[in-house]
Amino acid sequence: MELIETANAETVKRMLTGDPVLIDVIPAHEAIPTLEPGMILHAGPPITWDRMCGPMRGAIQGIAVLEGWAGDLNDADAKAAAGDFAFHPNHHFDAVGPMTGMTTVSQPMLVVENRAFGNRAYCAINEGLGKVMRFGGNDTEVLDRLRWLRDDFGPSLGKAIRHLGGLPLKNIIARGLTMGDEMHQRNVACSGLTLRALAPALAETSDNTTELSKALAFIASNDQFFLNIAMAMGKSITDPARGIKGSSIVTAMSRNGTDFGVLVSGTSDQWFTAPVEMPDGLYFPGYSEADANPDMGDSAIVETIGLGGFAMGAAPAVAGFVGAGAASEAGHFTRRMGEITTDENPEWTIPAMDYLGVPTGIDIRHVVETGLAPTINTGIAHREPGIGQVGAGVVRAPMGCFRDALTAFAGTLGVA
Amino acid sequence: MSEKSNLLQGPLKVVNIGLDSFADELKSQGVEVQNVDWSPPASGDPRMAALLSKLGS
Amino acid sequence: MSFVLNKVRRAMYLDSVALMRLSRAIADIDGVEEAALMMGTPANHEIMSDAGLMAAEGRTAGGGDLVIAIRATGETVAEAALKDAEAQLEAPTAKSEDAQAWQARTLRSAVAAMPGANLALISVPGDFAAAEARKAIRRGLDAMIFSDNVSLDDEAALKREAANLGRLVMGPDCGTAIIAGTPLAFANVVPTGDIGIVGASGTGIQEISCLIAQSGGGISHAIGVGGRDLKSEVGGISTLMALDALRNDPATRHIVVVAKPPGADVTAKVLSRLADAGKPATLCLMGAEPLDLPSNVTQVYSLRDAAFGALGLDAPMATAPSEPAREGEILGLYSGGTLAAEAQVILLGQGDSLRSNAAIPGVSNEDGTGHLILDLGDDVYTRGRPHPMIDPGVRDTPLIEALSRTDIAVILLDVVIGYGAHDDPAQHLAQIIAEHRTDASPHLITSVTGTEADRQVRSSQLNRLVQAGVHVAPSNAEAVYWARALVT
Known part of the structure; x- marks a missing residue:
């Protein structure tokens, strides 16, 4: 259908011409004026408390205590069950969050502005590895770190970014791809490049060398620091591509630990969901598949713009996570994703694949036709709340939501 | 209407869909071949396949 | 009672992914309860302690040291597993045996991977063949369909669309073709020459082209069209396109057509197109009655006569073997x-x-x-x-x-x-x-x-x-x- 091809070309053009710039860090209630106390934004498609997985509940308990809405975790649990909190997907508020993806009024949010279209997208700051809220962690150590991010690190980072006049991100991604990052499971290079760019500004705007040192050490010690920036970037790039009639291009993929959800440009804000699958991956010592929580997080937004599992060819070291594949086959993942996408990104290329551009523009027609599900690189959370990350791996998007999306999409064009 | 077939001018550049042996024999002759690892569209789901053909995939 | 064994390899760095894979392999050994190979960073110390894997030696490891930590049912098992782990650490990294060349899953991506692709050779089950051929012609490729069991309606519709797009469809049920010197599917290695064949039959094309080759002649192209192309429902669409192609092909001096006898309407179209071609032509319609022919066309009744007719030679007749004749x-x-x-x-x-x-x-x-x-x-x-x-x-x-x-x-x-x-x-x-x-x-x-x-x-x-x-x-x-x- 000519209409679809034209609509898809427009959708992908909007994605490829996005110009994302990290411009600030501000509290969530400033970033999202409609966000009110008692509202908790979470990863994935909409979900009610009774269907939430363990880590999601654990994170909600923790964030409620942090915000002062509950006296302790048990109190928070009771209040959540009693319906005291309003749950909404981040995606409905221009935001994204990794794993559990908690966003509440006081959280410091990275602000990425897409200067080509003027829209903004938000994501909380990456907490680091180990016991963290995004994996459902909620003990004192977790909450104290979040308080520090809110009260000290976030404001300092915002000041430094403003001092810089913003940090353009497209170029950092382009260089990161040449340095072995795919921006989902591996952000070592991009985190380093970001630190290099931010360090002088952080120093320039700091009047406390102890805090400065702590801030620099926090970024330097977290290989995944850049992930949340990449996610806000992904959201800022895909939002202008939403709601184009006749477009069969995916504008978001997201998981809440129970359901996998997909948004398609031509069907606007309608979520198509299917039960999430279990990641196939490698586990930290002492843990196994039996401990793993099903797939979770808004982070698949990076796959939606051609990174993560789609850019595996740039990151052979990550390919080992699959368990079965050889590093030399990393490029196969990228080529396979080329089967379900309409375009290559001419600016984000993979040197080892003869500068092939990352596959961009997931076409639900191609997904259903080939039976090739989008491949997502992911961290694996423990199924019990409060324990944290137990491994990392690869997960496939469930085909059911793409079949449902195709049926509904056809309906928008009067085809049945 | 597109340009007429000029297949006879060669050289052939073949996309092989189906029997692998045809691709192997062409390769052994030095013909450029892409061999498709084919499976039925939409994993053989007839409703989806019909929808896809209407949507021009 | 479990036995915990640690070994520290000083100043040895390996990527954590490689180590996780190795850890899993060691943990899978019978009698091993848990195993970890990790760099001795503080975070990893904590993980290994929590997993009950730390002994005195492991605690001495620094961030640049590699810890091999094993918890097993007994000391012997642990020692053996440690040996195994060390051997695997030393082993050269072999290229995975299942490392294979990437293969396209769809015509679309195959074409993307090979710009300038001009022919799709299709041999999928018949139910799917027409759909694949349609994709090919819409992307500007000609198609050869080896598959059979394509419905006559599908064949006719496909060929009409192809003709509108200027694309040639050989088949369905096309077993043989030789295009620009390249044998396709069931075909023989014959010299390049000046005789062009259009055939609704695979073995017919093979017999004619091989007899031509045996007598010193050669083939410019042999274009299969499938056994039903000359049926009235299809109307000889591919045969007529193939004849046009051979007319315009400077390498083709003589044209041979081999098929079953078509209906009168299609026969008339074929004869008219052969007349337009203006090149000498040999027409072999297996089992047909003699026809009124344009002056450039000769009718023959066997494959052998088609081959020798195209060569301009009298067909020889080898002497029969001297054996006693037999009743029956x-x-x-x-x-x-x-x-x-x-x-x-x-x-x-x-x-x-x-x-x-x-x-x-x-x-x-x-x-x-x-x-x-x-x-x-x-x-x-x-x-x-x-x-x-x-x-x-x-x-x-x-x-x-x-x-x-x-x-x-x-x-x-x-x-x-x-x-x-x-x-x-x-x-x-x-x-x-x-x-x-x-x-x-x-x-x-x-x-x-x-x-x-x-x-x-x-x-x-x-x-x-x-x-x-x-x-x-x-x-x-x-x-x-x-x-x-x-x-x-």
Whole structure:
């Protein structure tokens, strides 16, 4: 259908011409004026408390205590069950969050502005590895770190970014791809490049060398620091591509630990969901598949713009996570994703694949036709709340939501 | 209407869909071949396949 | 009681992914409860302690040291696992055996990977073949469809769309083509020359092109169109496009058309297009009556005459073997459908009574009387089995049965070699004959459709058959004449 091809070309053009710039860090209630106390934004498609997985509940308990809405975790649990909190997907508020993806009024949010279209997208700051809220962690150590991010690190980072006049991100991604990052499971290079760019500004705007040192050490010690920036970037790039009639291009993929959800440009804000699958991956010592929580997080937004599992060819070291594949086959993942996408990104290329551009523009027609599900690189959370990350791996998007999306999409064009 | 077939001018550049042996024999002759690892569209789901053909995939 | 064993390798760094994979391999060893290979960073110390993997030695590791930590059912098991882990650490990284070249999953991505692709060769199950061909022509490729079981409606619709797009569709059920010197599917290695063939039949194209090659001629192109292209429902769309292509092809001097007789409407279109072509042409419609022809067209009635007509030579006739003639009928056990048709044309032309499961006009079905010509490529014989050109075993049962028959004078066979065909059909036949032939068996006559340049080598096949006591004629037509000569 000519209409679809034209609509898809427009959708992908909007994605490829996005110009994302990290411009600030501000509290969530400033970033999202409609966000009110008692509202908790979470990863994935909409979900009610009774269907939430363990880590999601654990994170909600923790964030409620942090915000002062509950006296302790048990109190928070009771209040959540009693319906005291309003749950909404981040995606409905221009935001994204990794794993559990908690966003509440006081959280410091990275602000990425897409200067080509003027829209903004938000994501909380990456907490680091180990016991963290995004994996459902909620003990004192977790909450104290979040308080520090809110009260000290976030404001300092915002000041430094403003001092810089913003940090353009497209170029950092382009260089990161040449340095072995795919921006989902591996952000070592991009985190380093970001630190290099931010360090002088952080120093320039700091009047406390102890805090400065702590801030620099926090970024330097977290290989995944850049992930949340990449996610806000992904959201800022895909939002202008939403709601184009006749477009069969995916504008978001997201998981809440129970359901996998997909948004398609031509069907606007309608979520198509299917039960999430279990990641196939490698586990930290002492843990196994039996401990793993099903797939979770808004982070698949990076796959939606051609990174993560789609850019595996740039990151052979990550390919080992699959368990079965050889590093030399990393490029196969990228080529396979080329089967379900309409375009290559001419600016984000993979040197080892003869500068092939990352596959961009997931076409639900191609997904259903080939039976090739989008491949997502992911961290694996423990199924019990409060324990944290137990491994990392690869997960496939469930085909059911793409079949449902195709049926509904056809309906928008009067085809049945 | 597109340009007429000029297949006879060669050289052939073949996309092989189906029997692998045809691709192997062409390769052994030095013909450029892409061999498709084919499976039925939409994993053989007839409703989806019909929808896809209407949507021009 | 578990036993915990640690070993620290100082200043040895390995990527954490590699270490996680190795950890899993060690943990899978019988008797090992848990295992970790990790760099000794503070975070990893904590993980290993929580997993009950830390002993005194492990606690001494720094961030640049590699810790091998094993918890097992006993000391012996732990020691063995440690040894195993160290051996794996030292082992050179072998390239994974399953590292394979990437393969496209769809026509779309194959075309993307090979800009300038101009032909899709399609051999998927018939239910899907038309859809794949449609994708190909819409992307600007011509298509050759080897698959059969495509409905006539689908074929007609596909070819109409292709014609509108200026694309050529060869098939469905197109077994043979030679395009710009490249044999496709079931075809033979023949010299390049100035004779262009348009054929609705695979073995017809093979026999004609091989006879031309054997007499020193060559082929510019052989374009298969599928057995139903000349049916009124399809209207000869591909045949007419192929004739146009050969008319415009400077390398083609002479055009040969081989097919079953079409309806009057389509015959008229083909003749008119041949007249337009302006090049000398040979028309072979197997079993057709004589036609009124344009001045540049000559009609012939056998594949052999088509080949020699195109060469401008008189067709030779090899002398029949000097064997005593025998009472009985001829039984043709054919793998090539058009070769079976040619046998019928010749026997009918001699006034014989005959029958066939693939009868041409004037021949009765199998229930009739006289010589019996069987096309073993017919669906009845190939359901659930490969075609007899691929698997000569399809012919074994009827052949073995015939070798014991005294009421049959001659068993008439064909052997077709080339791309796609069995590796050594002569050897297969020779073995069956050696095992089952008696002094009372009928005479055996065959021809070998192929060339010296084919993988199976025509002369080797021929010699093997002669050794087995089979008379080998230079062409299928001559094999039929020989058979008649040995029947009283």
